[in-house]
Amino acid sequence: MTTLTLTTTPVELTAEPQRNLIRDIRIVMNRELKPVLRDPFSLLFGMIQPLVFLALFGPLLSGSMGATFGDGVWQWFVPSILVMTTLFGTSTTGANLLFEFQTGAHERMLVTPLSRSSLLVGRALKEMVPLFGQAVIVIAVMTPFAFDLHLGGAVVGLALLAVFGIGLGALSYALAIAVRKQDWMFWVVQQTFLFPLMILSGMLLPLETGPGWMKVAAKFNPLSYVVDAERTLFSGDVWSSAALWGWVAAIVTAVLGLTVGIRAMLRSAA
Structure with a gap:
């Protein structure tokens, strides 16, 4: 009777590589930027709205309220246009996600080892790249x-x-995920909140001459602090209290947005 002896060779298991958030963000941003790089005319087309506001709305402000602006109407209005461009660009990013729901691209991204926060930050930073390009053009003009x-x-x-x-x-x-079965609701909610936030931020017209209730409402509008901060920063004062409050509003918005967005994305993957 023979005995079969098996020898086992220990196998060294390598630890699973840890996720790198910066790398994941870069991967998502590069993926989202490829369509923009293939179609650079979209960047030029996005310049139409800010240039129209500068060409038509700026002279009206200069003629009717020129004495109100101590440093000049353009020093007051150009930062507002940059904030408005950011507001329009980033608030409509959910529309791209609605399209990915229809094509199944979002589900394929969820099964990748990419972190959920990178899916949000990378996509949002992708929107900022063309906006930075537009800002450079606006400043140069x-x-x-x-x-x-x-x-x-x-x-x-x-x-x-x-x-x-x-x-x-x-x-x-997060809004796009919430209304993905009724995608028309995205534009209803977006437009409903967008224009009151713009008006109550003093972006296009100063609120100093407005009614008292508008001034009170502006205190609860984070966009108003961002607008004031941009005007102060573009005037060269980076250490002012207005700039500090602008950073507070921006950071609170980022933390709130990422918290709500990541939770919504996790629920959508369940």
């Missing part, structure tokens, strides 16, 4: 028209807009 550029403050102001845009973009994605 307006500099010859008595717009005084303070480069340090402008860089800090664009960084603040990036933080605010991440939070707003994440909220837009």
Whole structure:
């Protein structure tokens, strides 16, 4: 009778590589940027709205309320246009997610090892890349028209807009997930909140001459602090209290947006 002896060779198990949030964000952002790079005309098309506001609305402000702006109407209005461009760009990012629901691309992204927060941050940062390009063009166009550029403050102001845009973009994605079975509701909710936030931020018209209830409502509008901060930063004062409150509003918006967005994305994957 023979005995069969088996020898076992120990197998060394390698630990699963840890997720790298920065790498995941870069992967998602590069994926989202590819369509933009293939179609650069979309960036030029996005310039139409801010340039129209600058060309038509700016002279009206200069003629009717020029004495109100101590540093000049463009020093007051150009930062507002940059905030408005960020607001329109990031608040509509959820529409891209609605399209991915229809094509099944979102479900395929959820089964990848990418972190859920990177799916939101990467997509929101993708929106900021063309917005930064548009901001550079706006600043370059307006500099010859008595717009005084303070480069340090402008860089800090664009960084603040990036933080605010991440939070707003994440909220837009959460809204898209919530209404994915009735996608028309996305535009109803987005438009319902967008324009009151714009008006109550003093973005297009100063609120100093408005009724008292509007001034009170503006205190509870985070966008108003971002607008005030951008005007202060683009004037070169990076250490003012207005800039500090703008950072607080941007960070709170980013934290709230990512928290709500990640929870909504986790529920959508369940």
